[in-house]
Amino acid sequence: MAHRNLLYLLSLKELRTRYKKSVLGWAWSLFNPLSQMLIFTVIFTYVFVAKPLAGDPSGLKNFPLYFLSGLLPWNFFSITTSVAMSNVQGGAGLIKKVAFPHEHLVFSVVAAQFVTLLIETAILVIALFVAGQNALPWLPVVLPLYALWALFTAGIALALSAFNVFFHDVQYLWTILSQMLFYVTPVIYFTDALPDVFVGRVLNNVANYGPTGSYIVAFHNLFYDGRWPTGWLLLQLAAMAVGIFALGMWIFGRLSPRFAEEM
Amino acid sequence: MPDPTVILAVDHLVKSFRIHHQKSNSLKQLIAGRGRNRYDDFLAVDDVTFDVHEGEVFGIIGQNGSGKSTLLKCMAGILQPNAGSVRVTRRMGALLELGAGFHPELSGRENVYLNAAILGMGRKEIALRFDEIVDFSGLHAFIDQPAKTYSSGMYVRLAFAVAINVDPQLLIVDEILAVGDVSFQRRCLEKFVEFRNEGRTIVLVTHDLGSVKSLCDRAIWLERGKAIDEGDPSDLVEAYTERMLGAEAPAADGSVRRGSGEIRITKVEMFVNGSAFAVKRCRTNDDVLLRLYYQAEKTMPQPVVGIEIQSLGGATVTAPNTRDVGMVPPTMWGSGAIDVSLSNVALLPGTYDIHTTVTDFNRALIYDHLREALRFDVMTGKPYETDGVVTMRPEWKLS
Numbered sequence: 317m318a319h320r321n322l323l324y325l326l327s328l329k330e331l332r333t334r335y336k337k338s339v340l341g342w343a344w345s346l347f348n349p350l351s352q353m354l355i356f357t358v359i360f361t362y363v364f365v366a367k368p369l370a371g372d373p374s375g376l377k378n379f380p381l382y383f384l385s386g387l388l389p390w391n392f393f394s395i396t397t398s399v400a401m402s403n404v405q406g407g408a409g410l411i412k413k414v415a416f417p418h419e420h421l422v423f424s425v426v427a428a429q430f431v432t433l434l435i436e437t438a439i440l441v442i443a444l445f446v447a448g449q450n451a452l453p454w455l456p457v458v459l460p461l462y463a464l465w466a467l468f469t470a471g472i473a474l475a476l477s478a479f480n481v482f483f484h485d486v487q488y489l490w491t492i493l494s495q496m497l498f499y500v501t502p503v504i505y506f507t508d509a510l511p512d513v514f515v516g517r518v519l520n521n522v523a524n525y526g527p528t529g530s531y532i533v534a535f536h537n538l539f540y541d542g543r544w545p546t547g548w549l550l551l552q553l554a555a556m557a558v559g560i561f562a563l564g565m566w567i568f569g570r571l572s573p574r575f576a577e578e579m
Numbered sequence: 580m581p582d583p584t585v586i587l588a589v590d591h592l593v594k595s596f597r598i599h600h601q602k603s604n605s606l607k608q609l610i611a612g613r614g615r616n617r618y619d620d621f622l623a624v625d626d627v628t629f630d631v632h633e634g635e636v637f638g639i640i641g642q643n644g645s646g647k648s649t650l651l652k653c654m655a656g657i658l659q660p661n662a663g664s665v666r667v668t669r670r671m672g673a674l675l676e677l678g679a680g681f682h683p684e685l686s687g688r689e690n691v692y693l694n695a696a697i698l699g700m701g702r703k704e705i706a707l708r709f710d711e712i713v714d715f716s717g718l719h720a721f722i723d724q725p726a727k728t729y730s731s732g733m734y735v736r737l738a739f740a741v742a743i744n745v746d747p748q749l750l751i752v753d754e755i756l757a758v759g760d761v762s763f764q765r766r767c768l769e770k771f772v773e774f775r776n777e778g779r780t781i782v783l784v785t786h787d788l789g790s791v792k793s794l795c796d797r798a799i800w801l802e803r804g805k806a807i808d809e810g811d812p813s814d815l816v817e818a819y820t821e822r823m824l825g826a827e828a829p830a831a832d833g834s835v836r837r838g839s840g841e842i843r844i845t846k847v848e849m850f851v852n853g854s855a856f857a858v859k860r861c862r863t864n865d866d867v868l869l870r871l872y873y874q875a876e877k878t879m880p881q882p883v884v885g886i887e888i889q890s891l892g893g894a895t896v897t898a899p900n901t902r903d904v905g906m907v908p909p910t911m912w913g914s915g916a917i918d919v920s921l922s923n924v925a926l927l928p929g930t931y932d933i934h935t936t937v938t939d940f941n942r943a944l945i946y947d948h949l950r951e952a953l954r955f956d957v958m959t960g961k962p963y964e965t966d967g968v969v970t971m972r973p974e975w976k977l978s
């Protein structure tokens with residue numbers, strides 16, 4: 317790939333500048349999911365007074381670990397998409413002055429966030445181990461699945477950041493949309509525990525089979541339940557990743573030649 | 580079969596911008612106005628064609644908004660032309676409009692690496708040239724500061740240092756001489772000359788018409804996106820300045836006048852060696868007296884009168900004025916004559932033009948500027964030299 321060096325430098329820049337003027341620096345990227353996990357655990361344990369379902373077959377019964385195994389990939393998705401938009405916007409200085417493949421502004425964010433995801437996952441794996449669940453055997457599946465998830469995320473991020481150059485509303489709209497998406501994705505609830513009423517059944521379907529939901533289900537399978545996702549699910553995830561990525565690339569490729577004059 | 584010496588070919592290039600009637604980049608506008616027909620197309624570059632040959636310095640001139648930067652951005656691949664094509668056959672370095680593609684949060688060092696990577700250099704290659712780049716920019720002390728703390732001149736210095744050190748065979752430059760300080764400007768010019776001598780090619784956009792004349796081999800003149808003239812830089816700059824400053828039509832004798840007209844130089848006569856007969860020729864080493872006849876409609880305070888002697892080749896040989904010698908009259912009105920005597924004229928044989936100027940004391944308001952007030956010939960005298968326009972009366976000694 318031409319400009320590999322450029323992608324490397326941009327990703328490095330992403331990693332370096334993120335916590336530049338902060339004392340705790342990188343630790344912040346861990347505090348974020350940990351605090352979210354803490355809040356959800358307190359709310360569901362003491363406010364809504366719910367009980368975590370047991371992982372099958374792991375037998376794990378633990379809110380914090382369930383939340384974390386979905387939150388980490390979810391945060392990767394939501395942070396990458398929104399940071400990619402502002403990164404392309406913030407790259408105006410570069411875009412208007414030099415010719416280079418603009419998609420690297422998106423890829424560099426994906427790459428940097430992916431590194432963060434890996435570090436956070438390492439901590440999750442340790443926590444699971446402490447709780448008596450050895451996730452190591454599943455890593456050979458988790459990592460390729462992460463790669464597909466990153467591809468899917470990149471596709472969405474490409475499309476959003478390209479549209480955002482022309483209409484800045486996209487980023488505000490996306491803040492709302494991704495929040496809604498968060499709730500129809502089974503990050504903070506068990507789909508099996510949804511009530512068997514109409515709304516519950518609709519949510520159950522969206523959460524289990526929706527684009528983001530099906531990925532999170534697979535990650536729960538691997539981390540929390542300790543079992544293989546079904547072959548169909550894996551196939552669906554792969555197809556979705558490739559399809560969304562191709563679509564994102566196509567949209568970005570169509571719009572990026574006009575970035576320089578629109579910014 | 581394309582000419583192999585052409586390394587940049589711009590062919591019927593058209594670039595238009597969408598001018599939105601109420602530019603607000605919002606979905607509301609898209610939905611309310613259905614997005615269509617809410618803009619006009621503005622032609623910034625309109626069917627421009629030219630070739631740049633290997634080893635040439637090619638200038639682009641034109642007034643603000645005439646499309647120069649747009650044209651360069653199309654050449655650099657930053658903007659996508661609507662029609663036509665740009666063909667570049669060599670490694671190109673581009674330095675566009677004030678500053679470069681820098682990320683404000685990154686240090687100068689990181690930006691150098693980033694920019695060099697964009698220009699297609701590998702990490703090792705950049706590391707090898709890094710010191711050279713910093714040396715040229717002269718920013719040693721600031722190289723690890725974030726770029727946002729740089730002044731605009733520092734931005735340009737670093738950007739220029741990167742652009743010339745990636746070894747481009749074709750360098751395109753937009754307006755960088757404008758913000759650098761004098762020493763940096765000189766270094767840039769030296770670098771341009773060095774590039775030219777090495778047979779590299781430069782495309783230069785600048786409002787500094789002096790450097791267009793002295794540096795460029797050929798130039799093009801853009802007006803409202805159209806290339807209205809192309810050719811010798813001196814001729815082009817001449818025509819361009821005249822157009823810009825609103826010259827009147829040439830008079831019958833070929834002279835051109837502009838200015839507000841409160842005072843006018845009506846005629847210039849030349850007398851040689853004390854003779855009372857006005858002539859239009861002299862010899863090297865003659866004593867020459869120039870008589871400038873003026874007419875002032877109003878009483879004007881402290882007018883500065885100047886003459887310029889220019890060779891046919893466009894070089895200004897000398898341009899004295901009355902302010903430089905402290906001979907500014909308190910006022911001037913009515914009509915009369917001013918004499919300028921030049922003894923032992925050092926001009927070598929050739930044809931010369933005299934232009935006259937009358938301005939206010941600050942030389943900001945031009946009352947009168949008469950080009951080609953007098954054209955005269957210099958014949959062979961003593962000393963005689965085949966080349967050049969003036970003689971320094973050299974004395975050679977063989978030892």
Ligand SMILES: Nc1ncnc2c1ncn2[C@@H]1O[C@H](COP(=O)(O)OP(=O)(O)OP(=O)(O)O)[C@@H](O)[C@H]1O
Nearest residue numbers: 577578596597623642643644645646647648649650
């Ligand atoms: N992104 C853009 N969107 C809309 N119009 C633009 C855009 N960029 C340039 N223009 C218009 O195109 C025209 C040409 O601009 P350009 O910057 O090429 O001029 P220029 O010749 O470089 O002027 P200057 O001497 O001031 O640098 C101008 O009228 C400008 O308003």
Ligand SMILES: [Mg+2]
Nearest residue numbers: 647648676754
């Ligand atoms: Mg310009």
